[in-house]
Amino acid sequence: MARISVLMGIYNCAATLPEALDSLYAQTYQDFQIIMCEDGSSDNTYEVAKEYASKHDNIILIKNECNKGLNYTLNRCLALANTELIARMDGDDISMPDRFEIEVKFLDEHPDFGVVSTPCTYFDESGVFRINQGRGEVKKEHFIRRTPVSHAPCMARTEVFKKVGGYTVDDKLIRVEDYHLWFKIFSAGYKLCQMKESKYLVRDNRNAIARRNWKARRNEMYIKHIGYKMIGLPWYYHIYAIEPLLIYCLPLSIYRYLHQNKGKKRNNH
Secondary structure (H helix, E strand, O other): OOOEEEEEEEOOOOOOHHHHHHHHHOOOOOOEEEEEEEOOOOOOHHHHHHHHHHHOOOEEEEEOOOOOOHHHHHHHHHHOOOOOEEEEOOOOOEEOOOHHHHHHHHHHHOOOEEEEEOOEEEEEOOEEEEEOOOOEEOOHHHHOOOOOOOOOOOEEEHHHHHHOOOOOOOHHHOOOHHHHHHHHHHHOOOEEEEOOOOOEEEEOOOOOHHHHOHHHHHHHHHHHHHHHHHHOOOHHHHHHHHHHHHHHOOOHHHHHHHHHHOOOOOOOO
């Protein structure tokens, strides 16, 4: 049996999925299986995944009857994971070759940690435009501004994810399902670490206009409001719960500048 189950919720990523999967098969640490759940794509994502599954015996491929969202989809993958560790991967990103090796080594050497992740390097068709840095062990105050751990590059002990019930399926958690998961894990007493060096490339739009939609910002305000209470942050930090609203109201030019430069020369996820 493999040691790692890689959970992938795949949706409309037919063009990028081969590169994502190839980056897994290029890992220096190869003791893994891949569990993919196709989430009602309108392109041929499922056919691309099926072709890879026919060539590799360590792929488990399932599909939803219709689009259900990332939290529901990852829970289906999690239910099939029978390995010691789980890792995440998105169908349009790239893992650097030593990502798994470094994350496994960390968890082996730090048995008191339940989750480890790496910062992200963001790129688009024009190249890299942002490289984030991590801050090591996650502290309570790291939750104030944003999620303290990168979701897509994370690796965790399977028992930790299952102990907190995996991802919570709720419309109010769309786009912030990972933020909520970290709140749950931290409040349950587990340690998390965001390593300092990036080992994961995120295919992103440097203008990121879609993130300005009201529903995403509303959900971020909601998760901050309930999450701060979960981990026992003092009441006066709750003012940061309205930060997503302020960002939503920013002029577009300022928003673009902040998105492109977020994480440069300072620690971030």
